Amino acid sequence: MRKVIHYKTRSHWLLVLRSQNLHSKMAAIDATSGYDRVKEVKEFDESKIGVKGLSDAGITSIPQFFVHDPKTLSDLKPSSKYTAATLPTIDLSDINSVTHRAKIVEQINLAAKTWGFFQVINHGVPVSVLDETLKAVKAFHDQPHEVKAKYYKREEGKGVMYASNNDLYRTKAASWHDSLQVWMGPQRSEAEEIPEMCRNEVVAWDFHATKVGETVMELLSEGLGLEAGKFKELTFSDARVIVGHCYPYCPQPDLTVGITSHTDPGIVTVLLQNHVPGLQVRHQNEWVDVKPVPGGLVINIGDLLQIISNGEYKSVQHRVLANSWKESRISIVMFLNQGKWKEDGYCGPLPELLSSEKPPVYRNFTVQEYVENFYSKGLDSKSLIEKITIKKHN
Ligand code: OGA
């Protein structure tokens, strides 16, 4: 039986109609500065419809609060196929053979220093698990918005949160994606809290993605000349959140983005994506497309690891273009972050990595500074790193 999508409530259509007319209407109101952005954002949020709902309803123009500034828009290009470099791909097979391991550590070290991003293949997660995870998260987002509405909320830090744009109230311009977030640590969501549609798959994904994350952390740790188990000991994989993003078809991909250019705040990110393109990484002043490699996982370094490694490893800007394909782009991101902070509440470059030749590049900072910095604005690039960089005096 064909699924009937019950989105035609009165308030829903009012919203859709408003979106359709927004440009012409708002252009006029804007001239007199009458555009009430806060009200529009709030109405969208309270409708719990998400961008998937707007897209399903067949809107042909996007609400104004999704439109980004001219500077961002002028730069929205796929990378040039002549100049774009390709993200390093690292083969993790034979990771336990001594000669192979040394080579892999070297490759990962170089990729983390120069790109801050790489793809891993032969990581040991069965292809069937990758497929099932993507399928289940897609199935969640494909449900009618009324069904998803019961999960729609904005309480971060534990449990399950489904919402459009996690930073909707903190950002200057919204982006064309919805997300289902599931916190897996330090406080682990109860299985029953996770939508049934993707419950088993999310729990299984936590197991597999954590394992890949920890394997990569071992290699990264060795790359810094530390013991393989050092990052685990420092609880770098204990605070975890899984974010199942949906980037539905966007009717005006030239006016918005899928996700704003940013760096990830934590230690390491593990990303699984379907075949619909859109992810781009900043490399040597160019945006480089990250072409989905079947069976591959994308790994990137977060701001915290850049700081802890005293600048050895780099967190790098990335973004997702608004999706112009009819099919939704699905990505499942696992953020791995430090679970336990030191007793004194401070964090900074690891003392083991410092010497008179390698003085600290960053000052220590508190957990509170880290959290406050994150929640004081929308997604952005390296704002904490900039704040704590020790300025050199000549
Ligand atoms: C993120 C992110 C990219 C993607 O969630 O931080 O960069 O492909 N996502 O969804």
Ligand code: NI
């Ligand atoms: Ni990111």
